Amino acid sequence: MSTGRAPRAPVTSVSTISSADGAPLLVREVRPDGARARFAALIGHGPTVHSGHLTGAAEALACRGVACLAGDLRGHGGSVTQRQPLAHLDPDTGWQAWLEDMAAMARVAFRDVPRERRVLIGGAMSGHLMVELLRRDPSLAAHLVMAAPIPPQPGLRTIVMAFLRFRRMTHPLDRPDPQIMHHLYGFLRAHLPAGSRNHDTISADPATVARVLQDPRGFPTPTLGYWIAMLTGMDAIWTGTGPGELAPDLRVLILTGPEEPQTRGGRLLGRLQGWWRDRGVTDVAVRSIDGVRANILIDAPRLPVVPAIVDWLDGGAATVATAPQADPQVPYDTALARLGVTAEGTASLHELIELCYAALDDDERWVELIYRLLLTSEADPEGMDDLMQTIQPHWQRAFELREDMRQAASMGRLYHDLIDRMAVGVAVLDAGFALRDWNTAFAEAVGRLFGRPGGATSLQRDVARLLATRPQGAPESQRAGDDVPILHEGRLVGVLLQPPSLFGAGLGAEPPGHLMVLRAPDSRSADRQHRGSLLALAYGLTGQEAMVSVHLADGLSTEAIAGALGISEATVRSHLKQAFAKMDVSSRPELIHRVLSGPLGWLMGEDRAAPPHRSLPH
Structure with a gap:
């Protein structure tokens, strides 16, 4: 039903609440100005964004009479602390901690609001967290919007669980895990147009992608502990929720689109709808929106995401526009076809190992490897653990070689830049x-x-x-x-x-x-910043260690160096101690001589540099 009211400018406030264990959580409340809200919504984010990226969706909803609270789960956005680092979770308790975070936000969002006017709106893992909260407390809300949910896929589950079991034995839990990050988004990217990059899964709009990537807390590389907590927690939703555990009158809206990679452009909707139907929830609507990708809510300011949600809340028909026909089978062969590969049965162990190393030259081979493993998993799920145990060492080594090559190329470009400057x-x-x-x-x-x-x-x-x-x-x-x-x-x-x-x-x-x-006699000398960069590259110093060394070579005292760099004298001495060890010297005069003499001093344009000449054998 339409209220006929003109849109109202929203009122926004930012505050901090506490989770059950006392962890601080940043929340943003966006409410209609001067009028009673028709609905109250709790909005949850995905792993690559935080609530600050969802303010556009919250403001658009508030203008249509929906009071919103968007919060940052621990390890994201404004809920990052020294005790809770960015993109890290305890692998065994992290999912439960997120559930407590979401429950704390729901208590604030739905205070004094009856169930029939409560709406849960979640992207990626937040939508799955909301399903678990509804299983535990069916009275929590009457409406659930899942934006680009990851559907149940038994073959993918088998591979992921086997991969994580092996990865836990070989990678520190509290260290970022770029291998999982790269493969996960490469897997999703296979369903985007040719030439897309992994971060294009965020949005089809380059400005939106750039805004996330330029945010210091946007698109982080999560730790292995985070991946384990999130992926096992999401898996538990699909495998652990039984019939009758969800309220039968729950209304569910699934948002997708032709280029939305997590439901494969809508092709996996049949599995999603079947899952809900098997658990006694029959009011499951689907809205397909052209132009959306994995982070649907972040595109609300430029695409008709909010009108689709509000129309559904107001009782609009459950229509699917422009979505492909739902496919009961996971279209793995379709993804392989996009890579120019024809799937003819399952790949042999030798072929799978070859793909690991072929990916050093062609990044698409990682994607082919994953989809060939999926075909194998569908055919022989019981053998996946043994297969993964054989393949994973090659997979891990190939990825490490790739990262070494990328880093070497980056360092080469940096060297060239310094040399040219x-x-x-x-x-x-x-x-x-x-x-x-x-x-x-x-x-x-x-x-x-x-x-x-x-x-x-x-x-x-x-x-x-x-x-x-x-x-x-x-x-x-x-x-x-x-x-x-x-x-x-x-x-x-x-x-x-x-x-x-x-x-x-x-x-x-x-x-x-x-x-x-060569440097011609009239070549300009390097400025202090470039000298520091060259020194850092030559001896493996940190930026601060290099700049302390350059200032020392320029004749500055410990006190003067501390003042110039804005650090304490004790920190200056600590940096010098580290520089001594890395440059293989034992005193300040030796360090100064090392900086000013030999090829390095000459390259840095030091007039005091001695000719770079060692004794030659005769």
């Missing part, structure tokens, strides 16, 4: 001192030294002239790790290195032999 030219030479590769700054430095721009031919000729200035006996007799100075017109302009890491690097038919580093 500091006008450092770098070239790789083969064993015969022929140029193999070089950066733009190298060609520019050679050009400045000889007063002409250099093509590849003239560049090789000029490099040979520079090499002719090397000390007698070098570099033919150079040992790995020796630094040979390069002079031009009697002035130090470069250094020839033979780092051990170059052996076997294999940039072509034969391994490289030398690294040549």
Whole structure:
């Protein structure tokens, strides 16, 4: 029914309440201004967002006469504390703690509100928490909205439980677990348009995705303890709720959409509706909204999410618009087809292990691996534990190799950025001192030294002239790790290195032999921040340890360094102690000498740097 009233501007307040164990929980209350609310709603978030991302939905509902309370479960948003870190839960008690959090919020949201006007609205795991609360207390609410729920899938359950059992033996419970994060969202991404990234599961709107990713507490990487608590808790809802445990007059609305990945674009609705029907709940409506993805509620400001909810609350027909036909079978072969893979029976153990390592070059192979495991799980659920025990070590090792490669690539880009900013030219030479590769700054430095721009031919000729200035006996007799100075017109302009890491690097038919580093005499010196960054990279220092070392080399006292960095003198001394150990020195003078002398000091543009030259063998 329509009230005919004009929308009212909402009134918002933020406060903190306590869970049963005293844990502080941030809650946001959004109420219609100047009028009695027709309904009261408790809104719950998913794992990648917090209540701050749902204020748009709450405000839109309040404008339509629904008083809302959106709260942060512990480990999310404003409910993060020293005792309760971001995205971490105790694996054994975390789900129960969340249930207590949600119950505490419900007591505030539904105070003095009759059951028939109470609405629970949950995305992802919050919707599952609300089902459990309704099982424990059928009088809690008369209406439940589940936005993109994860349907019961026996094959997926078998794999997840086997994976978690093995993972618990190999990964710390209180450490972020990027492997589960990557595979979970890669699994969902398989149902999005080609070219989508894992975080595109949040929303189809780039601005909305960016807002979540730029939030320091948005899209965190949860710990293994968090994953275990959440996934086992959600599983217990589907497997542990029996017939007659939910109120038969409960009204349920499922929100989905053609690109909503958790119900596979609506294809798994048959399983969801069947689950509710088997438990005696028959009033189950479905609304399909074009453009939504896994975090449906976050898109309320730009898509007709709130009108769908309010229309349903007001008794609108339970219609499904534009949703694909519900499929009683899980469409694993459809996901594989999107990857260009034709599923012909179950994969062999050898094929599954090969997929683990194929994913080093092609990220889509992780997704193929998961879906092939699902097909295997459907065919032989009893054998999944043994299969996972064999595959998981390869799976874990391949993922670790992938992360190492990604980190190495990131560090390489950082090195290049620093080198370019500091006008450092770098070239790789083969064993015969022929140029193999070089950066733009190298060609520019050679050009400045000889007063002409250099093509590849003239560049090789000029490099040979520079090499002719090397000390007698070098570099033919150079040992790995020796630094040979390069002079031009009697002035130090470069250094020839033979780092051990170059052996076997294999940039072509034969391994490289030398690294040549140049800075023309008129190159600008690095500023203090860049010097600190280079020092950190060279010796593995933290940012603060590096900056303390740079300030010390600049002649500042402990007191002055503390003032410049805004830290205590005791912290300065602590950073220096760590720097001593990492730089293999035992005193301040030694550290200063290490910073100012040798190739590092010269690269940093220090006028005080001594020529980078070690004794050469004769």
